[in-house]
Amino acid sequence: MQKGEGIDPFLTTIQDIQDQLVVIGEAPQDTKLVCLALNNVSKDWEIFVQGILGQDTLPGWDRMWLTLQ
Numbered sequence: 001m002q003k004g005e006g007i008d009p010f011l012t013t014i015q016d017i018q019d020q021l022v023v024i025g026e027a028p029q030d031t032k033l034v035c036l037a038l039n040n041v042s043k044d045w046e047i048f049v050q051g052i053l054g055q056d057t058l059p060g061w062d063r064m065w066l067t068l069q
Contacts (some may be wrong), residue, residue: 001042007068011037015065030061036065 001010014037021028030059033047035058045068052058052067057065 001040003042005042007041010041011065011068018061031058033061034058034064037068039069 001007018028018033037057038052039050048068052064058064059063
């Protein structure tokens with residue numbers, strides 16, 4: 001996530017990469033997408049990230065997308 005970038009463009013970029021990987025037969029697992037998003041959001045999201053990581057299981061990508069929005 002670039003400084004000043006909104007969450008929607010950031011998530012769209014990750015989704016676009018996932019879609020491109022699916023086309024070539026390399027679909028990433030939901031947990032990898034969630035970890036990618038959590039590891040790359042700006043520092044402003046740190047408390048949110050800690051809350052997600054404190055859960056027993058990570059949410060799926062669709063749930064994560066909705067939660068971040």
